Amino acid sequence: MSDPIPGIAAPAHLRQGSSIGQPLTRRDGPLKVTGQARYAADNHPPGMLFAVLATSGIARGRVLGLDVAAAKAHPGVVEVMTPANRPPLAGDPDAKDSPFMFRLDALQNDAVRYPQQPIAVVIAETLEAATEGAALLAPRYAAEPPRVGLDGAAAFVPAAVGVGSPASFAQGEVEAGLAAAPRRMEAVYETPAQYHNAMEPHAIVAAWDGERLTLDTPSQGMAMAQARFAALFGIRPEDIHIRSPFLGGGFGSKGLANGPQVLGILAARLVGRPVKLVLRREQMYGPVGHRAPTRQTIRMGADAAGGFTAIASHTLTATSSFDDFIEAAADVAHTLYATPALHTSHEAVRLDTGTPMFMRAPGEAPGSIALESAVDEMAFACGMDPLAFRLRNYAEVEPASGKPFSSKALRECYAEGAARFGWAGRPLQPRQMRDEAGLLVGWGMGTATFPAMMMAGHARATLRADGSGLVETGAHDMGQGAWTALAQVAADGMGLPLDRLEFRSGTSDLPDAGIAGGSAHMATVSSAIHGAGGAVIDRLAALATGDERSPLFGAGNAGVVAREGRLHRRDDEARSESYAAILSRAGLAGLEAMGQGAADPAAQKAFAMHAHGAVFVEVKVDPDFGQIRATRVVGAFAAGRVINPRMVRSQYYGGMTWGVSFALHEHAVTDRRSGRIMNADLAEYHLPVNADVPSLEAILVAEQDPHVNPLGIKGVGEIAITGTAGAVANAVWHATGVRVRRFPIGLEALIGA
Amino acid sequence: MNRFEFLRPTTIAEAVAAGARPGAAYHAAGTNLLDLMKGGVMRPGTLVDVGRLPGLDRIEHAADGGVRIGALVRNADLAHDPGFAARFPAVAEALLSGASAQLRNAATVGGNLLQRTRCGYFYDLASACNKRTPGAGCDARGGENRLHAVLGWSEACIATHPSDFCVPLAALDAVVEIIGRDGAREVPLADFHRLPGEAPERETVLAPGDLVVAVRLPAEAAGFAAHARYLKVRERTSYAFAVVSAAAALRLEDGRIAAARIALGGVALKPWRARAAEAALVGRAPAEAACREAAALALADAAPSGDNAFKIELARRIVARALLLAAAGTPGRLPALPASPFAALPGAQAHV
Amino acid sequence: MTLSISLTVNGTVQAVALEDPRVTLLDLLRERLHLTGTKKGCDRGQCGACTVLLDGRRTNACLVLAAAQDGASVTTIEGLAEGGQLHPVQQAFIDHDALQCGFCTPGQIMSAIGLLAEGQAGDDPERVREGMSGNLCRCGAYAGITEAVLDAQARLAAREDAA
Structure with missing residues (x-):
């Protein structure tokens, strides 16, 4: 058995009980x-048929024809659903009335607007027959040149970023602050498109009983899905029964109703039998969201003592040709470091991709790796230790709003994390440390932050x-x-x-x-x-x-x-x-x-509410090959009351692993001519494996917050990716002396370092 | 996956007759074939299951120090065969650096030789690929090709061969035993795979019906056991194909190199034997300068096929390091991270 | 053409009629025998979620043709617990919180059991990490997984010593 988790104060009892704070093992x-x-795809109601999507081979254009006859002739194939015979919907899948509603592809027409877009559904007695039936459709297209990459289309200023935030923010005299600063930095950081890649592929088992519908499908928001399906199918939400007892990972990609779910329900309606539809892994690189790429230009100025005079951060990102989700990467600067002048802004381009979506720490994750890299560069320009520099610029109030924090134990995170890691004595100059085998060793750090929200x-x-x-x-x-x-x-x-x-x-x-x-x-x-x-x-x-x-x-x-x-x-x-x-x-x-x-509107008006943390990372880099390994990651996080420290620690481990992945591993590789993703799998889209994270440590820093909610809980699911990603990047610089600003850090950037 | 006829021959002769039929493919473990069939890259009308043919699953150690490995020997079984690992440590290290434990438990020696490129354009049916559809063109050329070939490529194909196992086999003069319609024959492994040229769809010297039945390593190959390593640079610590890899084996006499063997992986459509580099090492002390000069020779003909010029310099460095590691001596036990730069501690692990 | 094979699944011999030779061991287990504990994460040998013991060796069931397995023995996650008693690896996964969403967990556990049977890793955490690297976990539970495997190995060794 694991030891009790240190660093957790006994919970302050409210009126009741004592379960809170206990490191119980997982009840499930x-x-x-x-x-x-039982996960969604494990269900098999009587009479069930298998449905498999056929998805587009082009990024933009129209489907001219499908060989439906060939598919139907395949033994076991029962039906092929195309725009021609797809049952009608009561609602428009292209409707959008809130930032939480995304336009779906449900065979409403013959248009193709991204690769891997569903263009037909084959329904069969067996999975094998349905899969082959989909392959036999051999679509013919009228293709148009796709818009690919951040330079692939004209930039525009979006109406809003994230979920309804303004696209830009300014306070103070940024240009004057930069001009007057004795120390300045300006750099451009690029983050790639990433895909959620939960281990469980999106799945739905749909069964109609008259106008009632039973769905086994992983959902991070059942009531919202119920409402969306009800509107699309013209039935009452209460007549839709969704079972989602276990999700095999979500990370945002199962948050909102998606097109393949609608197609599964339509397929069941078309054939009058229960239907199971599970995405193939490559089909998860299109219709179920992703994290958009960013190009972030950060400018900073500091005075002689290392205090910021100005921070400016501009993000160029991408959304789809037909819907809006704008990664609010620049906004992470709103909360982290004290500065008299702050300017954040966003632009976007429209590309022929699926619509981007919330992906674990949307905005914060790409924003954090760039901002924390920039802070590291600024600290070095000021000749200061990165931790001392961050403490010098510690935000006592939220920089953008001027509000006090409802609680903020970030100083304690810095102190406990640094002590545990052994940060003291880190050489200021890069490329100073080697291990006994001659590998370059580097230490980097980053500040973690994530808003403490209430739904x-x-x-x-x-x-x-x-x-x-x-x-x-x-x-x-x-x-x-x-x-x-x-x-x-x-x-x-x-x-x-x-x-x-x-x-x-x-x-x-x-x-x-x-x-x-x-x-x-x-x-x-x-x-x-x-x-x-x-x-x-x-x-x-x-x-x-x-x-x-x-x-x-x-x-x-x-x-x-x-x-x-x-x-x-x-x-x-x-x-x-x-x-x-x-x-x-x-x-x-x-x-x-x-x-x-x-949410308590009065408390939200009065206070800025965030969880915080500090992450310290050691990397080793082969001096000749540039191959990198994050050999030690220590994170200290303060996130209010901890209900179950065992689960919370695992959440931090997960986020830290994502941070390592962000800095070193995962990215979608898109062919700039076809717009197709060339690594739409798990062999070449690299998620970290066990051997990539040999040492993780999470310190749960005590923090009491009387304002966020009655129990004083802040969230822990996303914060640990922030801070970590930048800390890894900073450690790579410290190991090699090479500042890589394009993520993930590829070994070619370090060869010859 | 297309429908197919599934045949289970019980003798090699039956298998060869069935395998010679148009549209037939041999199936052993299926780790590569099923992957390709699920992707629609291969659509054989007949699968000839050779997985249970008798007599092909043995590792036979010869008295002279050579070994004959049946084509159905599983990768993991070969790597963990104590006699084999002791005589051919670089081969064992290469095997254990490939894929995952699960795949190594299934994948066979013969299948490893015949595995097909991981080029994304080969796998993507919506892209043009001369290997998949002769004459269609090569979308990898001018595409996302930072991991593609730097040696032996042609305008028709810039893919690489993904095998780790084949790299030390090529270095150590392995021989492939083949039985076909015209009987048995042997082909040096170094000649087994073809460079793309104008016909990248023809990947090996095998003719229809030809069945790989064994791979032999000669006795001389065991003479390198004390100084043999495999080194593989990857984009994650494990479970990844090589960006570039190298096998290096030395025979030292009186502190000088009496014989050297070098091959590279991940640089061409076949495991790349570097004979000129080997020759240049003979008679020299196994020091850094000699290793670097040999590495330069090994890559003398290299040219980028796209955004991959970095692989040339990387390959030079890997060859040099692999030679230095080999010179330092084969470790008594394979490192925890086989073939990894994070395991092959330069200097620190010398003379383990 | 229907192929008939005999398969021992979790200790029980079963006659399996395959109307279609395309059926993989994974789809046979999940969709025909309704043993859904074995998961499909990628269906291409790239994630390890479908790991089972095939004739005692950990194997990706997604890349195994069922038709080729006549006479084979398969152990799945459903076949581990004996008499309601969890296998030591299963218990260790709970104790060390070696799982979050749980989807990769059956494959992780079967892989861990295979690893211990192979006897190559010993008590070296680095060898365990390498040996478990064929099982992706997107939740990032690797630290707990490594601890659990090491702990289970110690428990099994103690059990053998006692026997």
Whole structure:
């Protein structure tokens, strides 16, 4: 067994419970290690057929013809769905009425707007027949020249970036600040297109029963998907039952309804039988989102003491020809470093790709690797240690808004991370360290940051006659540990031991838990759950304290605490009564209450809310070959209250691994003539393997935040990719003396270094 | 994947007769063939399953120090055969640096020789590829080609051969045993694969029906056991194809090089034997200058086929390092990260 | 043409009729035998999610033709726990939080068992990392996976010593 996780203060007890803060093992672990956890594609309802997408071989143009006859002639093929015979939709898949709605490709016409766009669906008795049927369609196209790369189309200033943020921001006199600075830097950083590549391919098993629809499909936002499908198919949302108990990874790509899901539902309608549609890996490089490339121009000025005089950051990025998602990379500068003058701006080009989408730390991840590289360059220009430079420019208030932080234990992160890593004594000059084998060694650091957001979510708590509890919420576990941590919050909220609490989640017939995104799911749903539990306990306390037969009579509602299935008097713990006894005397079969999690507008107006961290990285680089290995990564993160330190640590490990990958490994390689992605697989689109991350360490820095939400929770799912990616890049520079500004860092940049 | 007839011959003669039919392909483990069929790159009408043919799964050590490896021996079994690894450590290291443990457990010796290029344009049916469709053109030329060939390429094809295993085999004068319709014959491994020229679709010297039944390493090859390494630069620490790799083997006498063997991987459509470099080393002390000069000779004819000029300099450095590592001596046990620059500690691991 | 093969799946001999020779071992397990614990991540031997033990050796089931496996023995993730008792590797994965989303987990566990059986890694973390590098984990649970494999190896060794 692992040791208890150090650095975690015992949770400050609220009114109830003690589950919060315990490093419980994953409650869904036994199902997952035995193969019993049922993912979408594991379902096989009676009479089910297999559907396989045919996807486009060109990036832009029209489909002129498909050899439907050849596909249909293949033994086992039941039907071929094309724009010609696709069942009608009640809603327009090209409609868009919010930043959370993306235009979908659902065979609405013969247009091709990106490679791997679905152009037909083959439905067959077997997977083999459907797959071959799709191959036999042999499409003929009228192709147009595709627009490829950040120089492939005219740039425009988008109306908004990210989810509704302004495209530019300015305060102070940036040009004057730069002009007056004795130390200046200007550099251009490029980040590539990346694909989420969750291990679980997108999948749907769709079954119609009249106008009712049952879907097994991984979803980070079941209620939103329900609403979108309902509008597209002209049925009521409550007639759509989505089951998504386990997602095999999401990272944003399963956040919103996608075209292949709609096609799976359409296929089931067309053939009148349940249908399973699973994307092939290469088909995940088109219709289900990606992180757009960026080209970031950063200019900085500093005074003689190393204090910023100005920061300017401009991002050029890309979106699709037909929809908008603009990677808000420059905006990461809004929160990190104090500066009297700050200017951020964005432009974009329209390319013949699938529409980019939220991908783990959207905006922050590419923004962070560029900004942290630039800060490192500025620190060196000032002759300062990178940590000392960051402390010199520590933001006591949020730079862009001037608001105080609701909490910010970043100094502690710097201190604990640096101490653990052994940062002191790092040579200022690069290329100073070698290991015993002669490999170049470098140390780099970066600051991690991610906003502490709140979405809207709901939960229901029920106290049963036997004193046990039931908590229900349609939450989503894509690996972050929701099944475990939310159950801990639920037990805490109801003042019950975990084994007296039933926790139901992962289906759309439960209260809407919002979306698992923006690192806000834990905070949002925990608030809802804890609120629901608290409301039940409130009513229970009212029953007991108002009943003169109870030993709690007269204590007043605030005068009792709930613990282990009993209410106790605060002023005399020995006087208590079990939940079951209170219900029984009141003649009640149970108590039920709803809870809601949502942002507090007053707190949001008053405070800037972010999680923070500091990441320290050692890399080794072969001096002749430029091959790089991140040999040691230490991250210290402060993210408010920690519900389950074991799960949180794993989330940090995951983010840190993504940071290593961002700096050194993953990128889509696009042919500049055809627009096709030449490494649309897992052999050449390199994700880190086990041997790429030999040493990770995450320090959970204590932080109490009274403002973000009632439980003081900040999200942990995305922050660790930030900071880490830049720290790796900075370590490579420190090892080699070569500043690579195009990511991932390729070995050719270091050969001859 | 297309439909096919699945034949399970029980003798080599039956297999060869079936394999000679138009549209037939041999299937052993299927690790490369099924991948290609799933991608639609290959669509054979008949699969001739040779995976269970008798007698082809043996490693036979000869008394003279040579070895005969049956074509159905699995990569992992060969690499972990103690006698084999002791005599041919660079081959074992190359095998263990390739693919993943799962794939090495399945993939066969014969299949490894016959694996096809990883060129993205070969795999992408929407791109033009002379290898896949003769005469169609080569979209890799002028495309995304930073990992493509720098030696032996033609305007028709700039792909590389992906095998690690074949690189030390080429260096060590391995011989391929083939049985075809006209009986048995042998081909040196160095001549087994063809350079693309005008006909990149013809990848080996095999004729229809020809079946690789064994690979032999001669006794002389075992004479390099004390100074033999494989070195492979990759874009991630493991489970990746070589950007460039090299096998180097030396026989030292009185502190001088009596014989040298050098081959490169990832640079051409075949494992690239560097004979001129080998010759230049004979009689010299295995020091850095000699190794660098040999490396320069090995790449003397190299030319970029696209955005890959860096591979030429990288290959020189890899050859030089591989020679130095070989000179330092074969480690008693293969490193934890076989063939990796992060395992092959220059200097530190000398004379382990 | 229907091919008939005999396959031992998790200790039980099964006669399998293959109406289509294209069926891979992975699709046979998942779509015909309904053993869905074995996952399909890439279907091309590039991720390791489909790892099973084939005649005792860890193998990517996606690149194995079922028709070629007459007489073979397959162990999947469903065949590990005995009498409700988790295999030591399974338990170690839970204890070390060697999983997040869980999708790659069955393949990781089967690969770990294969690795331990191969006996090449010993207690060297670097050899374990290399030996487990054929199993991608996008959640980034590698640190826990390495710890779990080392821990399971120690537990199994202790069990053997006791026996």
